[in-house]
Amino acid sequence: MALSGDFIAFVVLASAIVFGVLTFLGSGVIVHRVVALALSFLGMAGLFVLLGAELIAGIQVLVYAGAVSIVIVFALMLTPSHTHKPRTPTWRALAALVGCGAFGGIIWAVLLERTTNGTPTDALEFAVRDVGVLLFGRYALALEIVSVLLTVALIGAIVIGQKQKGGAQ
Amino acid sequence: MDFVASAWMVPMLSLLAFGVVIMIGERGKAWTPIGSTIVSGVAAIFACCVWVQQWQERSSYTWAEWRWLTMGDWPVQFGYEVQSLTACMLVIVTMIGALVQLYALSYMRDDGRKTTFFAYISLFTCSMCGLVLSPNLLQLFIFWELVGLCSFLLIGFWFTKPAAREAARKAFLLTRIGDVGLLIGLFVLYHAMPNNSLALIDVHNAVQNGVIPEHTVTLVALLLFFGAMGKSGQVPLHTWLPDAMEGPTPISALIHAATMVAAGVFLVSRTYDVFLASSTALLIVAIIGAVTAVLGAVAALVQRDLKRILAYSTVSQLGLMMCTLGMGTQAALIAALLHLLTHACFKALLFLAAGRVIHTVHQQDIEELGGVRNVLPWTTGAFAIGALALAGMVPLSGFWSKEALFAVLLQGGAVWVTTALCVSALTAMYMTRAFVRVFLGTLRQKNVRASRDIPMGVPLGALAVGAIAIGWPPMFARLGAQLGEGYPHTPAWLVATSLGVVVMGIAVAAYVVRPRVIVASTRARQPSRKKVVPQRRFSGTGARVASILRVAVWDWVYRNGVVRPFQAFSRGMAQLDQTLVRACTEGIGTCTVLIGKLASRAHVGQLHVYGIWSLWGIVALLCFVLWKKV
């Protein structure tokens, strides 16, 4: 791979993402973990930019790095103390680790062998417009369904999350 | 009214009686036995109408339309068939059934389970009629088993008596051995028949056309005969019949003298074509019949129990019929059937008379009996008629049928007719002995009073009349003609010889067995010392020789030859079962439990564990897919 600017940016962003996820998985303090994850979401947004998806990168920043992280932090703050949980039993963690390793190994091997591609599509200058056309053209129905889903999810979240009378123990 | 075509009414009436009586139960014990008797009387009259019509029109009627089930292409069809033989059998079965029920009204008057008894008799009559009317062998087999069941139930009717229980069990098992042979025979026949039909008419045609190979015919004939041996008490399966006398005497008369034991002879007659096609089978039938006839007669000579004498006599007479059937001619068939009919009549008479004696005196050991003549004169007369008919005395029915037998056996060979004459002489001897011991001499029991008993008297009278009337020559000849062509004629010298033999037998027995007269004064002082000497002479060495033939000996042979080894084998198998099979089954059980425990351990109810399992599943699937691709 040529040592281009794109590549350097990719390496940096990828390192940031992986670091963020690892910190998220490994750290002790819950707030630290959420912040680390927000970092990796931001890095992901950067990768999206590299892939020519500026619109999605923006939404990523808004939704993930912004809204999701904030919601999580709020949720944590609204609940009682978050003591450190003991680890899951070793054999279980080991089984998960080995399973994930095997799964990842298989995917990795298949990808290394199978990934073929053509030239990069650079003619995406008007990607935002094209996305809009597709979204409100061919995928209009899907868009409507997703909007209904979002509405339902929000109402459901409110219903589930509200304090129930006499329900609290 | 077309009686022949509605012959199905006869078993149905009995079935109806059975159903009603058994359902009402003990509540109706005042009137259900009478009702049952009346119904069986109606059935008997109906059967007589069928018989008369069949005689007049010489018609046979077959209806086998009711399809019970279909196995592959083979429909199992039930129905009924009326022809000369079945019509005669129908009359005999229902007549004796009705008379025995009438008799039992008095005989079983004080029994607590009277209604059950009558229900069983009705069921038996129904089954026996069904057996007689069966148009195919499968239906016949079903009813064959049903009569066996009724026999079992009725032998063991007084099941509180251990002897009765044992006898019932023994009868069931020994006839079962024969039944298994019969069933295998049916399987073989089913396999060998061109269109897998078991209808008697098809069997007849197939054997006549020679479709079935020779050795198969022999096998089938022998297996059918094996079944007949079990039911008809042929050596060596005869030991159940004497023991069956533990049942109530009316049952002995109906089932174990007149009808069910004759089913074996009936079966051989219905499938006579199969036997005719195999000379080997015929010879074996003749030999076993002859052996049974001689052994039965000899054994009857040394019995002390009145009913057992009659039972052995039945065995002997059935052997005679089988031996005749073994001659393999059309005349043999007719002669055997004629003897079957007359024998049913007079043997039932003898049993009912014996039952009357036992019922009155409460004693059936002939050494303890004597002088019953004074108490029961009419019964004595009836017994005498029966005994003379059994011995073959002119002009009673037994004489005519035995003459027919002798004629056939003479055609078969001198050996057979000599054997039959010996049996005839022995018959005369043992019947004389029984008669003299029981009815002549002095009565030993005190306070014996015989009241006039109409329910018992009427059947005795009717059967005595029957035993005489069937022997009325024109009647007998027409009966023979109804059964088929070729009624045998006996040469005059043979008639004379046989009569001479009978008279000689009676004379010898009468000389040897003196009536036991006890002077009143002696009896008062020393009742036990007055033993009669001639009896000793008769039953000394002869009895010792003959005891080889007794039931006990056969029981010993069966016990040590069959039962003990089989028990040992069973114990071995039980051990095997306890150890090996049990270990296997319990191992399977334990494995199942272990697997279940493991599986339930897997269901911890936790997301992580389920997730890990799913992940491993996916990995395995991926590996599988990739491996298949490579």
Place this chain on the structure above:
Amino acid sequence: MTQTMTAYVLLAALLFVLGLYGVLTRREPIVVLLCVEVMLQAVALNVLAFAKYGGFEDVTGHVFVLFILAVSAAEVAVGVAVFLALVRQRGVDDVVKLDTLHAERQEE
């Protein structure tokens, strides 16, 4: 260029497996939820990489990533609500203790 594509795809696979591992091992409900988000992100990255290097001049991949984002946002909303309800009503903040399907524990 091929190697660029491969690098993206491999990174996506790594993220997916990390998220999976987190789902299978972490005990805090919030963390499990966020691990699912990480897995979704990996998928989105994959789709975008294919959109760019797949050889088609098309932005359908972008549309689908939009949908993925919308659905995952909805999921987070409901998930957080469920988490709050769990903590408030049952006082449970541990996935391992969520085993009411297990009969023996239910009896306790």
